[in-house]
Amino acid sequence: MQAAFKLLEADYIKAWAATEPAETNARENLWRAVQILGDVRRHLASAVADGKIAQTELDRLAGLNRVRG
Secondary structure, three states, X not given: OHHHHHHHHHHHHHHHHOOOOOOHXXXXXXXXXXXXXXXXXXXXXXXXXXXXXXXXXXXXXXXXXXXXX
16 A cells, blocks of 8 residues: 555656646645645554554444344
8 A cells, every 4th residue: 555655646746747837736736635645644554553444344344244144
């Protein structure tokens, strides 16, 4: 997953570097995208570390088993 985040961030930065001087809005949007990507990465890392994602998945699977049973 880390590799996917790094690749996406590199793509955003490459796109930012390729903007024309008059493309201020595009640069600002790409900057925001890089910032949000970092926020999402930190949030997911925190959720995984806290076990929230694993617990949610276990709860979901337990619910599926109750429906089938």
